[in-house]
Amino acid sequence: MHTKAAVEPASTASQVFAPALARRMACWIYEGMLLFGVVFISAYLFGALSQTRHALDNRHGLQGFLFVIFGIYFTWFWAKGQTLAMKTWNIRVVDAHGKALTQTRALARYLVSWLWVLPPLAAVAPFKLSGAETLLITAGWIVVWAVLSRFHPLGQFWHDALAGTRLVTSAPLSR
Numbered sequence: 001m002h003t004k005a006a007v008e009p010a011s012t013a014s015q016v017f018a019p020a021l022a023r024r025m026a027c028w029i030y031e032g033m034l035l036f037g038v039v040f041i042s043a044y045l046f047g048a049l050s051q052t053r054h055a056l057d058n059r060h061g062l063q064g065f066l067f068v069i070f071g072i073y074f075t076w077f078w079a080k081g082q083t084l085a086m087k088t089w090n091i092r093v094v095d096a097h098g099k100a101l102t103q104t105r106a107l108a109r110y111l112v113s114w115l116w117v118l119p120p121l122a123a124v125a126p127f128k129l130s131g132a133e134t135l136l137i138t139a140g141w142i143v144v145w146a147v148l149s150r151f152h153p154l155g156q157f158w159h160d161a162l163a164g165t166r167l168v169t170s171a172p173l174s175r
Contacts, residue, residue, distance in 0.1 A: 017154055018149065018152075018154060018156045018157075018166065018167050018168070019089075019090075019091050019167060019168070019169045021147075021149060021150070021155070023089055023091070024089075024091065024146075024149075024157070024167060026089060027085050027086055027088070027089035027091055028085075030085040030088060030089065031083060031084075031085035031086075034083075034084055034085055035070070035073075038069065038070070038073055039066060042065065042066055042069045043062060043066070046061070046062050046065045046066075047062075070110070071107065071110050071111075074109075074110045074113075075103055075106040075107045075110055076106075078093050078101050078106035078109060078110070078165075079100070079101050079102065079103050079106040080100075081093065081094070081100055081101075081170075082170065086170075090169060090170050090171065090172055091167050091168070091169065091170060092168050092169075092170035093106075093109070093160075093165055093166070093167055093168075094165065094166060094168055095164060095165055096164045096165070096166065098168070101165060105163065105164060105165060108163045109159070109160070109163040112159045112162045112163045113159045113163075115145065115158070115159050115162075116141075116142060116145055116159070117138060117141075117142070119141060120134075120137045120138045120140070120141035121134070121138065123137070124137055124138075145157070145158070154166065
């Protein structure tokens with residue numbers, strides 16, 4: 001005989017531990033594919049507004065613009081609970097108490113999430129490495145950063161721990 005108290009810990013446990021690493025990384029890759037459209041439209045808008053004639057002209061301005069656009073994109077969707085990719089993979093981002101993120105917490109998560117790519121880029125910058133070498137080192141860091149989540153007590157990514165957020169499994173919403 002199952003009582004409500006006996007069933008509760010199992011459902012609570014699924015909300016405490018992060019979704020499987022493979023599922024989170026699949027969501028991460030899918031998010032990158034969806035961001036291609038955001039980058040395309042944003043870069044077109046930036047080029048039109050700044051009258052940039054060549055792709056390498058005003059490159060740093062475009063990078064700064066995309067940083068802001070990504071910040072708006074992620075802050076908006078994370079404050080709502082899920083990005084489009086997270087909906088597909090049934091993953092939701094919540095704060096440490098399981099509540100929806102505030103805009104401030106979502107922005108903090110966005111800024112801290114740059115730990116996925118900034119450390120290797122900063123490390124290779126003084127060495128003038130080729131694009132392939134930089135890509136290889138960055139990809140290696142991404143793998144290391146993802147695997148480090150295995151050492152978090154709840155299996156969360158470390159940027160989530162730093163931002164006071166966590167990823168949980170989210171059942172699909174009924175239609």
